[in-house]
Amino acid sequence: MEYFHKYRRHLKDSPQTQNSTAQGIQSKSNSSSAEIPVVVSILVVVICCTCFYFIYCWRWRKRNAIRRAQVQSLVTLSKLDLPLMDFSTIVEATNSFSESNKLGEGGFGPVYKGALSSGHEIAVKRLSAKSRQGTVEFQNEVESIAKLQHRNLVKLLGCCVHKEEKLLIYEFVPNGSLDAFLFDSKKSSQLDWKTRHDIILGIARGLIYLHEDSQVKFIHRDLKASNVLLDDRMNPKISDFGLAKCFYGEDSNEVNTGKVVGTLGYMAPEYALNGTFSIKSDVFSFGVLLLEILNGQRNSSAYHLQQHDDTLLHHAWILWTEDRASEFIDPTLSNSCSANEVSRCFHTGLLCVQENPEERPTMSTVLLMLISDQMQLPSPTEPSNYARSNTVLDFLRGRDTASSHNESLNGVTITSIGPR
The missing domain is CATH 1.10.510.10 (Transferase(Phosphotransferase) domain 1)
Structure with missing residues (x-):
């Protein structure tokens, strides 16, 4: 008889157990659904960080390549019998490339009149960052004219390479072109x-x-x-x-x-x-x-x-x-x-x-x-x-x-x- 009563109590308790089990499963399902946006957000952040990292590495390598090219240009130019002039000297000579000293402008960028501390007048050809004339043409002009000496050819006095700046320093010809x-x-x-x-x-x-x-x-x-x-x-x-x-x-x-x-x-x-x-x-x-x-x-x-x-x-x-x-x-x-x-x-x-x-x-x-x-x-x-x-x-x-x-x-x- 006692066994019978226990069995009835067990039957009464079973639906509650099933309900609790269902509630547990539903709770886990809701928890999983809530975790999906978090995982997606983490993946997006990781992908973005990875992309930024690769972009940073690419730009770093590009800057280094530019620096190496500039160093190589300086090495090449230093082999020529041509003075490498200091950028600060050119800035001072042209009054920081002031508009009042500007002589003209072509596809490469502007040219400025300047005066060195010795009083010697110069014309500074400044290759702009947006110039159609590239590093190859700049170096070509330096290497070419540095080898030439004739009274009917303009005389190149020196050059300057400073960061993105490329400058050619010529004798100043007062009557222009x-x-x-x-x-x-x-x-x-x-x-x-x-x-x-x-x-x-x-x-x-x-x-x-x-x-x-x-x-x-x-x-x-x-x-x-x-x-x-x-x-x-x-x-x-x-x-x-x-x-x-x-x-x-x-x-x-x-x-x-x-x-x-x-x-x-x-x-x-x-x-x-x-x-x-x-x-x-x-x-x-x-x-x-x-x-x-x-x-x-x-x-x-x-x-x-x-x-x-x-x-x-x-x-x-x-x-x-x-x-x-x-x-x-x-x-x-x-x-x-x-x-x-x-x-x-x-x-x-x-x-x-x-x-x-x-x-x-x-x-x-x-x-x-x-x-x-x-x-x-x-x-x-x-x-x-x-x-x-x-x-x-x-x-x-x-x-x-x-x-x-x-x-x-x-x-x-x-x-x-x-x-x-």
């Missing part, structure tokens, strides 16, 4: 015929040194009016060697490059269209510059195409074929020019801009053509009219034409990587 005079209606009157003729001869001698007389042959690749500086006596100095190419030995064959850089209007057709350049490419640029000096206007730029619907070279060729060469000369020269010298310059300029590079003379022959009354000049062939091609015309119409009128007070500042 040729384009500031040549294409200015007021200043051009200061360039009488004797001055222009001397400038032409000086540029030719500078190129002869680069092509033939220096220990290493150089092709400038960006010869133009803004890259010719005028000293206090109006003597020309070729500047800006950021795009220059040097060659060792006697190899003077044409070189093909996959990247065309320079300035439209001065580029030889084989270079602008096919990427092939040689010393004859510089001869073409010299011919364009010579004709600009005679005429006082730019060649195939957006400006000239808009004003005349033609290029300066094609205009010169038409006048040549119609025996009206005298009409090509800048009217301001009428009272000061020598007809014989002007005629020889015009003829030589057309020989330099012939389409076939093999028909162009070398620069040493060009100089003889300019100074010798006894030398018979061959008849030129028609210059290339590539500047009027659809590709080039579309490019000129689409760009900011204001850049064609920019004048630099010190042409050492102008370098453009890519056509402009």
